Amino acid sequence: MSSVMPGPPAAPPLPGPPIRWQTARVLAIHDETPRTKTFRLRLPHRTRHMAGQYFVLRLTAPDGYTASRAYSLSSPPEGPDGSTMIDLTVELLDDGEVSTYLHEVVQPGDELEVRGPIGAFFAWDGHGPALLVAGGSGISPLMAMLRLARNTARPDLVRLLVSVRGPGDLYFADELPGPETTVIYTRTAPPGDPRGVGRLTPSDIAPLVRGGETVFVCGSTGFADAATTALLAAGVPTHLIRVERFGPSG
Numbered sequence: 001m002s003s004v005m006p007g008p009p010a011a012p013p014l015p016g017p018p019i020r021w022q023t024a025r026v027l028a029i030h031d032e033t034p035r036t037k038t039f040r041l042r043l044p045h046r047t048r049h050m051a052g053q054y055f056v057l058r059l060t061a062p063d064g065y066t067a068s069r070a071y072s073l074s075s076p077p078e079g080p081d082g083s084t085m086i087d088l089t090v091e092l093l094d095d096g097e098v099s100t101y102l103h104e105v106v107q108p109g110d111e112l113e114v115r116g117p118i119g120a121f122f123a124w125d126g127h128g129p130a131l132l133v134a135g136g137s138g139i140s141p142l143m144a145m146l147r148l149a150r151n152t153a154r155p156d157l158v159r160l161l162v163s164v165r166g167p168g169d170l171y172f173a174d175e176l177p178g179p180e181t182t183v184i185y186t187r188t189a190p191p192g193d194p195r196g197v198g199r200l201t202p203s204d205i206a207p208l209v210r211g212g213e214t215v216f217v218c219g220s221t222g223f224a225d226a227a228t229t230a231l232l233a234a235g236v237p238t239h240l241i242r243v244e245r246f247g248p249s250g
């Protein structure tokens with residue numbers, strides 16, 4: 001669910017075929033952390049997406065029962081013609097109906113029903129400056145934005161701050177580091193980390209704010225609310241903040 005905060009005009013949706021259900025094939029499954037996997041899917045048709053958009057994934061049981069969940073694309077947009085390949089990065093939730101099935105049952109070669117890309121409000125076109133603030137699995141759509149900035153040789157446009165419990169919970173750990181990224185730890189920090197541990201505060205955000213940039217916040221409801229409060233305290237105007245909430249607080 002995206003926030004209803006007033007903001008700059010949303011980027012126009014990309015032209016293309018109507019969004020319909022497609023049967024994708026799982027090409028590869030990659031462990032990001034012990035509780036997170038990235039699923040690389042091949043779509044039957046080329047798709048153009050914007051960084052920040054998501055797909056809906058639908059599971060259907062033999063008795064016809066269905067369960068649908070939204071998953072952000074962690075892969076960046078691929079050129080003007082789009083791509084048949086997308087990455088969805090999924091955190092395993094205890095007792096989670098869909099995430100548990102994806103983690104414990106789905107294998108490379110399996111087929112999955114998906115529909116997208118969806119969401120023009122929480123999307124970055126790769127042009128203006130952006131501050132990206134992620135909690136846990138909220139890194140997924142923001143990783144697509146970071147990858148887009150790096151792929152287009154404009155890493156200077158983005159600053160990314162990600163909050164995780166400990167070093168073992170950091171997604172994309174090999175790829176993430178760079179001058180444009182900051183990691184903060186809430187429970188366990190690596191030895192020698194000067195910040196120590198603790199939840200996100202305005203003093204984490206303030207040094208990253210340049211003024212005038214669009215801010216994308218993504219994570220659990222609790223994280224998104226805390227990050228928005230910290231952003232406002234750091235002087236970021238409400239109309240520049242876009243929020244995507246993945247689920248309950250925590």
Ligand SMILES: Cc1cc2nc3c(=O)[nH]c(=O)nc-3n(C[C@H](O)[C@H](O)[C@H](O)COP(=O)(O)OP(=O)(O)OC[C@H]3O[C@@H](n4cnc5c(N)ncnc54)[C@H](O)[C@@H]3O)c2cc1C
Pocket residue numbers: 001054069070071072073088089090091092093094095096097098099100137140141220244245246247248249250
């Ligand atoms: C626009 C959008 C994009 C999303 N993108 C991603 C993504 O890229 N990666 C990803 O892992 N998830 C993402 N989500 C969350 C995802 O859609 C599911 O809600 C999540 O995978 C849980 O589904 P489930 O069927 O496993 O759990 P459910 O069976 O729905 O819920 C199981 C339990 O977990 C709780 N719960 C549900 N969702 C969450 C949550 N997000 N955090 C904490 N507790 C929760 C429920 O209250 C319940 O107690 C996104 C959500 C939205 C709205």
